[in-house]
Structures are given as structure tokens and as C-alpha cells.
Amino acid sequence: MNTDDLIARLSADVPKVPRHAIGRRLAIGLLLGALVAGIAVVGTLGIRPDLHVAMHGFSFWVKWTYTISLSVVALGMTAQLARPDSGRIRWAWLLAVPVVLLAGAGIVELARTPPGAWLAMWLGHSWKVCPWIVLALAMPIFAGLLWSFRRLAPTRLRAAGAAAGLSAGAFAATVYCVHCPEVSAIFVLTWYSLGILLAASIGALLGPRLLRW
Amino acid sequence: MRANEDELRRLMISGLDGNAADHAALLRLLVPVLRGFYRRRSSGADDDIEDLVQETLIAVHTRRASYDRERAFTAWLFAVARYKMIDHFRRVRRLQPIEGLEEVLVADGFEDASGARLDVEELLGTLPPKQARMIRATRIEGLSISEAAAVDGIGESDVKVSVHRGLKALMARIQGGAR
Numbered sequence: 029m030n031t032d033d034l035i036a037r038l039s040a041d042v043p044k045v046p047r048h049a050i051g052r053r054l055a056i057g058l059l060l061g062a063l064v065a066g067i068a069v070v071g072t073l074g075i076r077p078d079l080h081v082a083m084h085g086f087s088f089w090v091k092w093t094y095t096i097s098l099s100v101v102a103l104g105m106t107a108q109l110a111r112p113d114s115g116r117i118r119w120a121w122l123l124a125v126p127v128v129l130l131a132g133a134g135i136v137e138l139a140r141t142p143p144g145a146w147l148a149m150w151l152g153h154s155w156k157v158c159p160w161i162v163l164a165l166a167m168p169i170f171a172g173l174l175w176s177f178r179r180l181a182p183t184r185l186r187a188a189g190a191a192a193g194l195s196a197g198a199f200a201a202t203v204y205c206v207h208c209p210e211v212s213a214i215f216v217l218t219w220y221s222l223g224i225l226l227a228a229s230i231g232a233l234l235g236p237r238l239l240r241w
Numbered sequence: 242m243r244a245n246e247d248e249l250r251r252l253m254i255s256g257l258d259g260n261a262a263d264h265a266a267l268l269r270l271l272v273p274v275l276r277g278f279y280r281r282r283s284s285g286a287d288d289d290i291e292d293l294v295q296e297t298l299i300a301v302h303t304r305r306a307s308y309d310r311e312r313a314f315t316a317w318l319f320a321v322a323r324y325k326m327i328d329h330f331r332r333v334r335r336l337q338p339i340e341g342l343e344e345v346l347v348a349d350g351f352e353d354a355s356g357a358r359l360d361v362e363e364l365l366g367t368l369p370p371k372q373a374r375m376i377r378a379t380r381i382e383g384l385s386i387s388e389a390a391a392v393d394g395i396g397e398s399d400v401k402v403s404v405h406r407g408l409k410a411l412m413a414r415i416q417g418g419a420r
Contacts, residue, residue: 029295031294031298032269034295034298034299035268035269035390038298040261040263042256042260042261042264044258044259045258045260049307049342050306050309053306101270110307111307111320111323112307112310112317113319159410179303179307180307181300181304181324183321183324186405241300241304
């Protein structure tokens with residue numbers, strides 16, 4: 029096709045783009061995915077019956093603070109990588125902050141517990157399924173973010189995929205908290221993080237294939 | 242019309258606000274910029290270059306939500322263009338020998354150079370026309386003092402004085418801007 033004709037055709041449809049369109053699109057994709065993940069939790073796993081009690085407890089908020097802060101940092105990285113001129117992400121180290129803080133809480137917890145109970149505390153009741161559930165819940169959120177990317181322009185596809193996977197994993201873990209009754213910090217640090225890392229790895233693996241434009 | 246950062250950015254933002262005429266004007270202005278960008282970087286035939294230009298125009302159109310109004314437009318544009326070129330080579334010339342790639346890499350300074358050219362044009366725009374014209378003739382186009390004087394129909398000393406004053410004013414402006 030002739031370039032002038034192409035320009036005429038493209039200019040026939042010029043919808044408005046709101047300010048901060050990247051953030052908006054990512055938020056919509058994330059929330060739609062999270063809605064699906066939330067319905068899956070409520071429908072198949074069920075909300076923990078003591079949720080309203082747990083929400084007054086310390087350990088619930090430790091978990092949520094951990095997963096939400098990881099989500100926020102990961103989403104920030106995703107938003108930056110959604111621009112073609114993304115440059116270096118100088119604040120990726122912020123991801124380490126929640127991990128280190130939670131590890132600190134874990135050490136305090138271990139110090140207060142007799143060593144004989146450590147293994148039980150670390151494995152909880154659900155260590156075998158927790159990472160896999162987080163990973164499974166991350167999938168609809170990842171799909172939502174892929175939808176967001178359809179109008180965005182990542183140029184480092186592997187990094188963008190990893191960041192989207194990380195966001196999806198961390199947000200999936202946030203959703204999973206309404207079901208999961210585990211209370212120990214080292215449990216969360218190990219098994220939640222493993223699920224989130226799996227989601228990020230899958231994102232990195234699929235990024236170059238799925239994010240091409 | 243000459244494409245410069247301010248003008249392109251204004252048109253882009255106006256297009257983002259829904260102004261179709263400005264969006265079309267932007268795409269038209271981008272055609273020569275992109276042709277230059279790709280021609281400098283590939284030994285490909287004009288057809289290839291035109292394909293790339295069109296692909297990039299489509300990308301600029303469909304991916305425009307990824308442009309942040311607070312940032313430089315040309316940096317965004319060249320990042321899109323570079324991505325499209327790499328993608329194009331990956332698809333079309335998967336079996337090409339590595340020489341093609343080398344040329345692509347060698348031309349990497351083009352973005353900076355054209356960015357710098359836009360800056361220079363902008364700075365020269367702030368000078369009185371005669372000083373700007375003389376600096377352009379002697380320092381950019383490479384004419385000698387006497388040639389520049391002949392072209393403009395003025396005396397050689399007038400050329401020298403204009404260039405000197407113009408450069409001094411630019412220097413003051415740049416240093417003032419850096420402070």
C-alpha cells in the first residue's frame with residue numbers, strides 16, 4: 029500500500045488517549061485478572077471462615093504487606109518496561125526491601141519458637157500446594173496484563189514478561205491470602221515467594237513469544 | 242516543514258487528545274525522518290525501507306498509548322523504530338550473513354546525531370537570522386568565509402563578526418542553561 033493511503037487510513041480512527049494511559053491499562057488488566065482469580069478462590073477454595081478475625085491479627089497484615097508491596101514494585105517495573113524507551117530500571121532493588129523485612133520477621137519468629145517446632149512452622153499445613161495455587165491464580169492476572177500490553181510497546185520482551193509475571197504472582201498471592209490460613213513468616217517467605225517466582229519465570233519464558241508486536 | 246522535537250511532540254499530544262488532523266500531520270512528518278533512520282542503518286532496497294517505514298507508522302498509531310506526554314517524543318519514536326527494525330530483520334532476513342548486523346550496529350550513533358541536530362536547529366532558531374545563517378553556512382555546511390560572504394552578498398568581515406557573535410551568544414545560552 030502507498031504510504032499516503034496508509035496515513036489516511038490510520039488517521040481515520042484517532043480515539044482519545046487519556047493521560048497516564050499505561051498505568052490505566054495495566055490497572056484494568058490486573059484487576060480483571062484478579063477478579064477471575066478472586067472468583068476462583070471463593071468458588072473452589074473458599075474464604076477462610078475466620079477472615080474477619082484474622083484481619084485484626086498481625087500475621088495476616090504481615091502477609092498482605094509483603095504481597096502488596098511486591099505487587100506495587102513489580103507493577104511499577106512493568107509500567108516502565110511497557111514503554112519502548114524504558115532505559116535501565118534503577119529501583120529494581122526495592123523488591124529486596126519486603127523480602128528482607130519479612131526475613132527479619134521470620135528470624136524473630138524462629139527465635140521465639142523452640143527449635144523442635146521449626147519444621148512444622150516452616151512447612152505449615154499446605155506447603156505442597158501453596159506455590160502451585162499461587163501460580164495457578166497468577167495465570168488469569170498474567171492474561172489480563174497481556175491484554176494490557178496489546179496497546180503498549182515493550183522492547184525488552186523478556187524483562188517485560190518477567191515483570192508482568194512477577195506482578196501477576198504477587199497479586200495472586202495477595203488474593204490467595206483471603207483463603208490461606210498459614211500464619212508463619214518463614215512459611216510465606218518460602219512458599220509464597222516460590223509461587224511468585226514461578227510466575228515470574230513463566231513470564232520471562234513466554235515474554236518474547238507473547239509480547240511481540 | 243522541518244521536523245523538530247517540539248513540533249512533533251505538539252502534534253503527538255494533540256493526536257492523543259483526539260485531533261485526527263494533527264495525528265495525520267504527525268505521521269506525514271515522520272515519513273522522511275523514518276526513511277532517513279532506516280536508510281542509514283540498512284543496505285536494503287527502497288521497498289524494504291518503505292515496508293519498515295509503514296510498519297513503524299502503524300506501530301506509532303496503534304501503540305501510541307505507550308507514549309508518556311512528559312517525555313521526549315523523538316526518544317520514544319526512535320525506540321519504536323529500532324524495535325521494528327530488529328523485528329523486521331529477525332523475520333525477513335533470518336539467514337542473512339552477519340555483515341548486515343554490523344552495519345546496523347555501526348549506525349547506532351544516528352539517534353544521538355539526529356537528536357543533536359534537532360538541538361542545534363532549536364538553538365540556532367533563537368539567534369538573529371543573519372547570525373544563524375552564517376553559523377549554518379560556515380560551521381555546518383562547511384563553506385569558507387569568502388564563499389559564505391558571496392552567497393549572502395555581504396562582506397567577509399561581516400560574516401566573521403556574525404559567526405563570532407552568534408557562537409558567543411550560543412555559548413552563553415548553553416552555559417546559562419546548564420547552571
